[in-house]
Amino acid sequence: MITLKVNGIEVSVPRGSTILQAAEKAGVFVPTLCHDRRITPYGACRLCVVEERRKPGSLIPSCFTPARDRMEILTETPAVLEAVRTQLQLILVNHPLECPICDKAGECTLQDLVIRYNVTEAPFGTEAFARYLDRRSPLIERDMTRCVLCGRCVRICGELQGREELEFQHRGHKMVVGTDGGRALDCDFCGLCVSTCPVGALNDKLFKDGTRVWKLRREPSVCTHCGLACEADFHLEEGQLRRVTPAAPTGNGKGLLCARGQFGWRAFRSPSRIGAPRIRRDGVLHEAGWNEAIAHAAKALDAVRRSHGAASVALLTADHLTTEEAAAWGAFWRDTFGGGPVGSIQADGYRQILETLAGVRGARVAGGTPRDLDEADALVVLGGGSAELHPVLKPLVNGWLRRGGRELAVVSSWPDALTRRATLPLTVTPGLVEDFCGELLAALGSERAGAPADLARYGIDSCALARLVGLLVESRGVVVLVAPEPWGDNRQKARLAAYLQDRVRAVVPLGGQVNSAGAVLGSGLVSDGGAGNGIALTEAIEAGRIRALYLLGEDPLEGLPDPQRVRRALERLDCIVCQSPFWTAVTDLAHAVLPSALLHEKRGSILSLLGESRSLRPVLPPFGQSRSDGEILPGLAAALATGPRVPSAPSMPEPAAPRPAATPAADEAAMPFRLEAVPSLFGDGILSRQSPDLEELRRGLRVVMSGEDFERLGLAERETVEVRTPAGSARAEAERDAGMLKGLLLLRHAAGRPAGLSLIRQGAGCIPADIVRIGT
Amino acid sequence: MKSGSSDVLKEFSAEQVEKLDGIIARYRGKPGGLIPVLEEAQMVLDYLPVPVQKRIADGLNLPLAQVYGVVTFYSFFTMKPRGRHTLRVCLGTACYVRGGKSIAENIVKEYKVGEGETTPDRRFTYETVRCLGACGLAPVIVVNENVHGRVKTQKLKSVLDEYQ
Ligand code: SF4
Ligand code: SF4
Ligand code: SF4
Ligand code: FES
Ligand code: FES
Numbered sequence: 028m029i030t031l032k033v034n035g036i037e038v039s040v041p042r043g044s045t046i047l048q049a050a051e052k053a054g055v056f057v058p059t060l061c062h063d064r065r066i067t068p069y070g071a072c073r074l075c076v077v078e079e080r081r082k083p084g085s086l087i088p089s090c091f092t093p094a095r096d097r098m099e100i101l102t103e104t105p106a107v108l109e110a111v112r113t114q115l116q117l118i119l120v121n122h123p124l125e126c127p128i129c130d131k132a133g134e135c136t137l138q139d140l141v142i143r144y145n146v147t148e149a150p151f152g153t154e155a156f157a158r159y160l161d162r163r164s165p166l167i168e169r170d171m172t173r174c175v176l177c178g179r180c181v182r183i184c185g186e187l188q189g190r191e192e193l194e195f196q197h198r199g200h201k202m203v204v205g206t207d208g209g210r211a212l213d214c215d216f217c218g219l220c221v222s223t224c225p226v227g228a229l230n231d232k233l234f235k236d237g238t239r240v241w242k243l244r245r246e247p248s249v250c251t252h253c254g255l256a257c258e259a260d261f262h263l264e265e266g267q268l269r270r271v272t273p274a275a276p277t278g279n280g281k282g283l284l285c286a287r288g289q290f291g292w293r294a295f296r297s298p299s300r301i302g303a304p305r306i307r308r309d310g311v312l313h314e315a316g317w318n319e320a321i322a323h324a325a326k327a328l329d330a331v332r333r334s335h336g337a338a339s340v341a342l343l344t345a346d347h348l349t350t351e352e353a354a355a356w357g358a359f360w361r362d363t364f365g366g367g368p369v370g371s372i373q374a375d376g377y378r379q380i381l382e383t384l385a386g387v388r389g390a391r392v393a394g395g396t397p398r399d400l401d402e403a404d405a406l407v408v409l410g411g412g413s414a415e416l417h418p419v420l421k422p423l424v425n426g427w428l429r430r431g432g433r434e435l436a437v438v439s440s441w442p443d444a445l446t447r448r449a450t451l452p453l454t455v456t457p458g459l460v461e462d463f464c465g466e467l468l469a470a471l472g473s474e475r476a477g478a479p480a481d482l483a484r485y486g487i488d489s490c491a492l493a494r495l496v497g498l499l500v501e502s503r504g505v506v507v508l509v510a511p512e513p514w515g516d517n518r519q520k521a522r523l524a525a526y527l528q529d530r531v532r533a534v535v536p537l538g539g540q541v542n543s544a545g546a547v548l549g550s551g552l553v554s555d556g557g558a559g560n561g562i563a564l565t566e567a568i569e570a571g572r573i574r575a576l577y578l579l580g581e582d583p584l585e586g587l588p589d590p591q592r593v594r595r596a597l598e599r600l601d602c603i604v605c606q607s608p609f610w611t612a613v614t615d616l617a618h619a620v621l622p623s624a625l626l627h628e629k630r631g632s633i634l635s636l637l638g639e640s641r642s643l644r645p646v647l648p649p650f651g652q653s654r655s656d657g658e659i660l661p662g663l664a665a666a667l668a669t670g671p672r673v674p675s676a677p678s679m680p681e682p683a684a685p686r687p688a689a690t691p692a693a694d695e696a697a698m699p700f701r702l703e704a705v706p707s708l709f710g711d712g713i714l715s716r717q718s719p720d721l722e723e724l725r726r727g728l729r730v731v732m733s734g735e736d737f738e739r740l741g742l743a744e745r746e747t748v749e750v751r752t753p754a755g756s757a758r759a760e761a762e763r764d765a766g767m768l769k770g771l772l773l774l775r776h777a778a779g780r781p782a783g784l785s786l787i788r789q790g791a792g793c794i795p796a797d798i799v800r801i802g803t
Numbered sequence: 804m805k806s807g808s809s810d811v812l813k814e815f816s817a818e819q820v821e822k823l824d825g826i827i828a829r830y831r832g833k834p835g836g837l838i839p840v841l842e843e844a845q846m847v848l849d850y851l852p853v854p855v856q857k858r859i860a861d862g863l864n865l866p867l868a869q870v871y872g873v874v875t876f877y878s879f880f881t882m883k884p885r886g887r888h889t890l891r892v893c894l895g896t897a898c899y900v901r902g903g904k905s906i907a908e909n910i911v912k913e914y915k916v917g918e919g920e921t922t923p924d925r926r927f928t929y930e931t932v933r934c935l936g937a938c939g940l941a942p943v944i945v946v947n948e949n950v951h952g953r954v955k956t957q958k959l960k961s962v963l964d965e966y967q
Contacts, residue, residue, distance in 0.1 A: 185866070191866030191868050191869065192868060193868060194866070194868035194869055194871060194872035195872050195876075196871060196872050196875040196876070197875045197876065198875075198876050198878075206868060206871075207853055207856065207857075207867045207868050207870070207871035208853040208871065765861050
């Protein structure tokens with residue numbers, strides 16, 4: 028620690044802190060424009076100048092000058108004030124004064140500073156030079172005439188998001204920030220550039236021209252699009268949500284959101300929200316009052332209970348319940364109703380891994396916290412798609428890597444976002460990540476710390492493998508992230524994770540929905556019997572062991588492969604109760620539809636998958652007659668309190684792991700590609716799919732291949748092609764990715780699209796496939 | 804992926820593309836290789852459109868945005884094909900008052916080319932300059948390395964006809 032004085036106030040800061048940080052600690056205001064604590068200082072604006080008492084006249088930019096012991100810093104000397112004023116006047120030469128029509132007015136750093144420093148004259152004239160205005164890009168509008176060239180967007184996009192979409196271009200008075208060739212943005216749409224721009228040059232299109240910032244009330248809340256549950260500020264105007272921004276980067280908060288968090292909020296009021304309960308009478312859904320609807324649902328469930336036992340009713344949860352609600356529902360399901368298997372389709376992989384880690388049901392898992400992630404010397408990521416499942420991992424990991432000397436090992440069969448940043452990328456033959464994890468476990472477990480036997484099979488270089496094994500053996504500073512494969516088999520990964528959890532600093536399962544961790548670790552809705560596994564569930568229904576489904580926001584039709592078979596199975600059921608915020612495909616088959624509230628409309632707590640407990644207050648008003656899952660339960664529980672208790676046998680037999688057949692069928696053998704379904708950056712969950720804005724970014728079903736394959740097939744950018752697999756065929760937009768292995772196809776955005784789901788198989792990992800040009 | 808490289812690269816001969824790849828390969832993995840690659844690439848290809856930049860970015864494992872930033876920063880690099888001849892008209896004070904302006908207007912009209920652009924037939928790349936230090940000869944035009952003084956608007960065509 029060093030000690031210095033800022034305007035006479037003594038502060039101690041860690042060595043290496045900047046003068047600006049010391050001033051902040053002393054509570055002294057220093058103007059800044061190009062500085063953002065999330066990124067490295069840059070020194071572009073020179074507004075942060077201060078003087079040292081012993082060296083009058085020499086102005087020091089405080090944002091990047093390290094503080095020294097016993098410095099005496101002055102921030103408001105005449106020389107400093109004059110420099111700041113002149114500097115502001117110079118910035119105004121190239122900045123149009125159009126505050127009345129600028130959405131930033133009221134929260135614009137430049138405006139605030141001009142007022143604070145009383146800059147009333149413009150001795151250098153104000154002749155803003157017209158620069159480009161990009162209105163074509165989705166979600167973000169760029170008005171370069173307002174840009175002050177602080178470089179914050181360039182740095183946040185490059186350093187944190189790792190996307191490097193924006194760069195300085197041209198020179199002198201023509202300099203702008205933009206994309207190559209001036210094209211529209213085609214990036215992660217994390218919105219971090221918008222959140223950092225100090226002026227109105229980068230604008231959130233969902234917010235633009237809608238209101239004025241001073242009419243907004245800011246409510247702290249969280250993003251519910253994935254299990255990271257990032258902190259977010261909700262901005263409301265008379266109860267209406269107008270925009271979402273990252274929470275200020277203070278304390279533990281990192282001030283990060285992804286596209287879903289920043290732009291996915293229109294999902295909360297999607298036209299598919301259910302306003303009132305419905306019940307099925309004479310084959311048609313009719314609106315009903317709550318009491319009637321609950322009685323209707325209870326009666327149907329009771330009938331199944333009487334005829335086949337309550338254990339023949341399965342419960343599927345989207346994990347959007349608060350921890351308290353999950354606990355109450357779990358207790359009801361197990362103790363009052365004696366219901367059958369429990370699971371989650373969307374969080375199946377996560378739950379499988381977490382519950383294996385927990386071992387004994389309900390046991391406390393040490394887990395990994397943001398601090399573990401921060402302080403780790405090495406990260407090992409098992410499985411592809413980690414930062415696609417939880418996009419904020421990308422800036423988190425990039426920030427962590429930037430501190431240097433860190434190892435990032437990623438085991439994946441495709442170049443996902445973290446593989447591209449990895450210091451140790453391990454590209455495994457498509458479809459074999461699971462097997463590789465199994466063999467790695469065997470190698471580690473046998474203490475010979477040797478290498479998995481058949482390396483050639485996995486396509487991994489033996490040096491790289493030795494480094495990975497080295498990391499996992501010398502493992503105190505290692506944090507392991509485990510990314511499940513969507514619809515894949517994750518048992519080997521789970522076993523490897525369980526083995527590692529006592530040996531490394533932390534193991535973090537990924538792929539959880541917003542409160543999957545709370546539901547499982549709070550001993551609420553634990554996956555008894557694994558109802559989330561699509562094959563097991565479908566087979567159990569087909570065999571008549573499952574007669575009814577209780578769906579808490581979940582939808583097997585939109586979330587499981589082979590939708591036709593799933594539909595036929597669901598149509599056999601005696602009863603489906605949909606307790607959901609949204610109309611989805613399955614609500615058409617429901618016997619009762621109970622509109623439930625979103626997390627932002629209720630009170631309670633959730634647990635992020637990094638173990639952070641967050642308490643929620645209702646920030647949005649209730650929608651229609653919807654009720655929270657917690658409010659719905661008492662009526663239902665009362666109606667089902669008495670009934671025959673048939674001894675329950677909730678568990679479903681595990682389906683045999685589908686392995687590639689020894690001799691592939693003729694059509695499979697002729698298929699030159701292997702297709703793997705991968706998670707989408709813009710969210711695959713039901714909530715994310717309700718957002719029209721995220722849906723626009725997804726651009727439908729997409730198939731990605733290597734540049735070589737793309738050129739060999741003679742495809743044009745964004746050409747629609749037909750994808751065929753032994754399971755089905757569908758049309759998708761073709762895309763290329765220079766970093767991909769030849770012969771591999773990635774399928775994006777299958778969830779929620781029957782065409783996409785019909786291409787894949789549960790548990791298969793990879794499936795043979797072919798691409799056919801349409802019209803040939 | 805941002806732009807389809809293969810289609811637009813068809814503007815260049817297979818030999819040129821091969822040379823480009825060779826240049827990229829020589830500098831791959833070397834820090835500070837971007838500017839020499841761009842310089843050599845421009846020698847071979849004459850200009851550096853975005854698809855070429857994309858190939859360079861992929862080859863050197865750099866973000867395309869950075870390559871584009873460098874290309875636009877240095878006036879030496881050009882993203883448009885240059886003409887066979889460079890035609891500069893002086894618009895310094897002396898030339899301007901003695902007819903440079905009307906020569907400039909005439910060029911724009913007759914050769915259908917804007918300032919800093921190349922004629923559709925790629926015959927001329929037209930630029931303006933401020934004073935060449937030959938005010939005694941005003942108005943002055945320079946074609947490639949050749950200075951032509953006291954150019955009359957009526958005589959312009961015959962001067963330029965020498966350059967095909
Ligand atoms: S939205 Fe994110 S990825 Fe896109 S340009 Fe901005 S910072 Fe970069
Ligand atoms: S767009 Fe905004 S953040 Fe980017 S350089 Fe300009 S003023 Fe700074
Ligand atoms: S990472 Fe997850 S919680 Fe965070 S903003 Fe994105 S979707 Fe929301
Ligand atoms: S804030 Fe220090 S130079 Fe801009
Ligand atoms: S003004 Fe044209 S040469 Fe000087």
